[in-house]
Amino acid sequence: MIIGVLNGPNLNLLGTREPAVYGTTTLDEIVARCGAVAAELGAEVRAFQSNSEGALIDQLHTWRGVACGIVINAGAYTHTSLALRDALAATSLPFVEVHLSNVYAREPERRHSVLASGAIGLVCGLGASGYEFALRGLVQTLRSRS
Ligand code: DQA
Numbered sequence: 001m002i003i004g005v006l007n008g009p010n011l012n013l014l015g016t017r018e019p020a021v022y023g024t025t026t027l028d029e030i031v032a033r034c035g036a037v038a039a040e041l042g043a044e045v046r047a048f049q050s051n052s053e054g055a056l057i058d059q060l061h062t063w064r065g066v067a068c069g070i071v072i073n074a075g076a077y078t079h080t081s082l083a084l085r086d087a088l089a090a091t092s093l094p095f096v097e098v099h100l101s102n103v104y105a106r107e108p109e110r111r112h113s114v115l116a117s118g119a120i121g122l123v124c125g126l127g128a129s130g131y132e133f134a135l136r137g138l139v140q141t142l143r144s145r146s
Contacts, residue, residue: 001042001142003135004067004093005034007049008056008075008084014100014128022100025128034071037132041139043068053077057087069142070095071134078103078113085114094142096134099124 007027010017015026031047038045046067048059056077063070070093077084078097088095095118102125103110116122121137123130 001139002044002046002063002067003034003038003138004059004063004070005031005045005047005131005135006056006059006070006072006074007047008053008073008077009051011073011075012049012051023127030128030131033128034131034135037135038139041136043135043139045135053081053083057083060084060087060091060093063093064091067093069093069138071098071131071138072096072115073098073100073131074115078115079110080114082114085118088115088118094120094138096120096138097122097124098130098134100127100130101125 011027014022014030015024027049034045034047050056072095074081074084097113097115097119120141123134126133
């Protein structure tokens with residue numbers, strides 16, 4: 001079972017980017033942890049990060065028919081990108097939305113996700129561990145459906 005882990009803009013800077021908000025764990029460490037958890041679950045992770053909306057959409061297209069589900073932190077595109085929402089819908093892949101911070105306790109413009117209505121679940125505010133929880137929840141949900 002292949003799971004795509006998709007990270008959007010500025011998440012390549014995790015570790016040093018606003019550590020009081022996003023913590024000190026790097027994206028490489030998050031991806032490594034996802035890989036270890038996936039192996040434990042008998043799954044496999046393919047990770048991709050880009051600061052470009054188009055590149056994220058292209059990557060989603062390549063996971064069509066390849067991945068079984070997606071863990072996505074779309075960064076600020078979460079709040080704006082109908083194109084990313086359309087791409088997720090076009091893949092028909094179940095996805096879990098993740099945010100390191102609790103976006104619902106932040107500025108009003110971060111309290112709306114254009115992606116969430118299509119998600120099977122959402123994890124936010126639990127820092128880097130949120131990716132692991134999202135992955136476990138996604139794999140469990142996929143297994144219960146099959
Ligand atoms: C974020 C929250 C977004 O509002 C922000 O633009 C990010 C990171 C999070 O993980 O908490 O880049 O997705």
